Amino acid sequence: MMTGVEIGxxxxxxxxPLAVIAGPCVIESEALTLEIxxxxxxxxxxxxxxxxxxxxxDKANRTSxxxxxxxxxxxxxxxxxxxxxRTKLPVLxxxxxxxxxxxxxxxxxVLQIPAFLCRQTDLLRAAGNTGKVVNIKKGQFMAxxxxxxxxxxxxxxxxxxVMLTERGTTxxxxxxxxxxxxxxxxxxxxxxxxxxxxxxxxxxxxxxxASGGEREFVPLLARAAVAAGVDAVFMEVHPCPEKxxxxxxxxxxxxxxxxxxxxxxxxxxVVKAPxx
Numbered sequence: 001m002m003t004g005v006e007i008g009x010x011x012x013x014x015x016x017p018l019a020v021i022a023g024p025c026v027i028e029s030e031a032l033t034l035e036i037x038x039x040x041x042x043x044x045x046x047x048x049x050x051x052x053x054x055x056x057x058d059k060a061n062r063t064s065x066x067x068x069x070x071x072x073x074x075x076x077x078x079x080x081x082x083x084x085x086r087t088k089l090p091v092l093x094x095x096x097x098x099x100x101x102x103x104x105x106x107x108x109x110v111l112q113i114p115a116f117l118c119r120q121t122d123l124l125r126a127a128g129n130t131g132k133v134v135n136i137k138k139g140q141f142m143a144x145x146x147x148x149x150x151x152x153x154x155x156x157x158x159x160x161x162v163m164l165t166e167r168g169t170t171x172x173x174x175x176x177x178x179x180x181x182x183x184x185x186x187x188x189x190x191x192x193x194x195x196x197x198x199x200x201x202x203x204x205x206x207x208x209x210a211s212g213g214e215r216e217f218v219p220l221l222a223r224a225a226v227a228a229g230v231d232a233v234f235m236e237v238h239p240c241p242e243k244x245x246x247x248x249x250x251x252x253x254x255x256x257x258x259x260x261x262x263x264x265x266x267x268x269x270v271v272k273a274p275x276x
Contacts, residue, residue: 004192004231005133005161007109008090010050012163012232013192018268019050019232020261021092021135021194025247026056026070030079034086036237036254041087043258049265052110053083054092054234059246061096061116063210068245073100077107084109092135098126105130115139115167115199118150128157135163135194140170140204144182148189164189165234166225167196174206178221183228195225196234202250213250215241219260226267233264 004014012019022040027033037053044051057076059069070076080091084107092110095101096117104111111127113120115137127134134154138147147164154162164186168176178200186193197218206212222233238244241251252260 003190005163007052007133008088010052010090012050012194015272016231017049017272018226018230018265019052020044020264021052021054021232021234022237022257023054023092024238024244025236025251026059026068026245027076027079028068028070028245030082032239033079033083036239037083037087037089039254040237040257041089043261044089047258047261047265049261051089052092052232053080053087053089054112054236055080055083056094058094058096061114062246063205067210070246073103077104081107095123095127098122101126101130105132109133110135110163112165113137113150118142118147121153124150124153125157128154128159128162131159131161133161133163134159135165137165137167137196138182138186140168140176142169144179144185147186151189151191163192163194163232165194165196166200166230167234168200168202170204174203174212176200176202176204178225180224180228183225183230187229192231194232194234195222195230197222197225198234198236198247198250198252202247207249211247211249213247215250215252218250218252219263222260222264223267226264227271229271235260 090109110133118139171177203212238251
């Protein structure tokens with residue numbers, strides 16, 4: 001039986017109600033980050049759902065060298081610490097280098113391993129050694145069962161607090177597809193499984209110097225994943241996705257966040273209801 005993980009007051013997995021990981025792709029400014037975090041905290045209270053705030057301080061894998069990367073670790077972590085202080089929401093952010101793990105762990109409740117780096121042994125071990133929850137995004141090039149090796153690399157540090165996140169699989173050029181069977185296969189590893197509803201509709205490099213996306217399919221895939229029994233849904237949100245500095249085409253409008261989450265909660269209750 002999967003035990004789930006505790007992240008502040010949020011429980012993910014182990015039969016707990018659906019949780020949500022949400023926030024902007026990257027920290028664009030302190031004011032905007034705090035605005036989004038406040039809206040998500042209010043939604044968490046109104047909907048009675050566990051919410052983890054996510055934002056990256058550095059997007060080290062942008063398509064173009066000219067793409068906006070974020071404020072960097074020092075300023076970014078200061079902003080994330082302020083998010084925690086003001087909203088009391090747990091915070092998730094990415095790390096790209098082993099030496100970032102310990103510093104980021106002083107602020108973040110969850111260290112996220114980017115999909116492109118999910119096989120990097122030193123990075124996984126460094127994250128595991130912090131004792132914080134480690135969320136590993138399944139690489140677009142990885143089979144679901146192969147993620148067991150990534151999980152085992154973290155567990156080898158003595159840290160059992162691991163989650164896996166599905167974010168789509170490479171399908172030809174500039175496209176991703178989601179195989180819902182993979183969600184069940186990863187749950188066999190006795191870890192909470194998260195579905196990234198916004199990156200799964202991304203069109204990698206689809207705009208030449210940036211990735212495109214098909215935002216209209218976010219609700220469809222999120223509903224399907226919840227029906228398949230995921231423990232949490234991950235989505236990047238922005239007040240105005242068309243003006244977002246990163247991943248705007250696949251980000252979900254912040255103003256539509258509550259309506260979508262209500263749908264997902266209703267489905268989750270059906271899926272987790274005791275069998276008669």
